[in-house]
Amino acid sequence: MKVATWNVNSIRSRLDHTRQWLQSNPVDVLCLQETKVVDEDFPTPAFEELGYIPYVYGQKSYNGVALISRQPMAAVQRGFSSVLGADRVGNLDDQKRVIAGRYGDVYIVNLYVPNGNAVGSDKYAYKLSWLDCLRDYLAALLEQHPRLNVCGDFNIAPEDKDIYNADDKTNHIMASPAEREALQKVLAVGLADGFRKFTDEGGHFSWWDYRAGSFRRNLGWRIDHHYLSAPLYDRATACTIDIEPRRWDKPSDHTPVILEF
DNA sequence: ATGGCCTAGGATCTAGGA
Numbered sequence: 001m002k003v004a005t006w007n008v009n010s011i012r013s014r015l016d017h018t019r020q021w022l023q024s025n026p027v028d029v030l031c032l033q034e035t036k037v038v039d040e041d042f043p044t045p046a047f048e049e050l051g052y053i054p055y056v057y058g059q060k061s062y063n064g065v066a067l068i069s070r071q072p073m074a075a076v077q078r079g080f081s082s083v084l085g086a087d088r089v090g091n092l093d094d095q096k097r098v099i100a101g102r103y104g105d106v107y108i109v110n111l112y113v114p115n116g117n118a119v120g121s122d123k124y125a126y127k128l129s130w131l132d133c134l135r136d137y138l139a140a141l142l143e144q145h146p147r148l149n150v151c152g153d154f155n156i157a158p159e160d161k162d163i164y165n166a167d168d169k170t171n172h173i174m175a176s177p178a179e180r181e182a183l184q185k186v187l188a189v190g191l192a193d194g195f196r197k198f199t200d201e202g203g204h205f206s207w208w209d210y211r212a213g214s215f216r217r218n219l220g221w222r223i224d225h226h227y228l229s230a231p232l233y234d235r236a237t238a239c240t241i242d243i244e245p246r247r248w249d250k251p252s253d254h255t256p257v258i259l260e261f
Numbered sequence: 262a263t264g265g266c267c268t269a270g271g272a273t274c275t276a277g278g279a
Contacts, residue, residue, distance in 0.1 A: 212276095223279080
């Protein structure tokens with residue numbers, strides 16, 4: 001079984017790329033982020049033509065997540081509230097960033113973690129609050145679903161070796177100590193980095209800024225992840241980053257990360 | 262060079278991304 005995560009930066013702008021990649025990489029479930037489209041305008045037929053079933057949770061212009069699945073999924077849930085209740089979640093479901101569902105005996109959670117803009121900003125505080133809620137959400141889910149694959153765009157590089165030049169980014173957004181601590185608290189519910197089961201090497205990236213020729217110069221970050229509960233971590237046989245789509249014409253700034261188990 | 266580039270929405274600019 002294969003599960004991939006990919007921030008496509010608008011599904012309508014990246015429809016041909018996404019379809020082309022799926023045809024070459026027929027994963028069981030493709031988790032998309034930043035679809036940037038309301039559900040009624042999601043290009044569902046374009047995926048049905050390829051034998052896939054989209055489950056969508058989007059909004060106008062910003063954010064938006066989708067599960068593109070080869071088989072029907074069960075117990076599909078959207079937002080934090082479906083698990084935690086409205087009182088705990090407050091306004092955090094106004095932005096569409098969470099969709100989850102069961103595929104076979106695995107529960108897949110697809111996340112688009114807030115960017116945070118700049119350390120100390122209002123959006124940064126929102127990101128930390130969101131991660132605190134995520135921890136409660138995953139702790140609750142883990143009780144119901146022991147085999148959990150939590151993937152998506154986390155907008156956090158867990159370690160310095162996940163950034164091209166960490167020395168001048170000690171308090172940079174996506175690398176700041178508070179963000180990394182918040183991520184570690186999330187993982188402490190019982191999740192481990194699938195990519196790190198297979199290599200300790202630095203220099204593996206999933207996102208490159210559009211600006212300044214960052215991709216050509218390989219100035220990247222590893223911010224897209226697959227986190228696994230213990231039973232799935234044991235079963236994982238590979239976790240790879242497919243850089244190829246980042247080379248295509250008018251690419252997303254992120255590239256797919258594939259987990260196999 | 263606290264920038265570069267890209268998307269959506271609505272309009273020739275702004276907000277947001279990371």
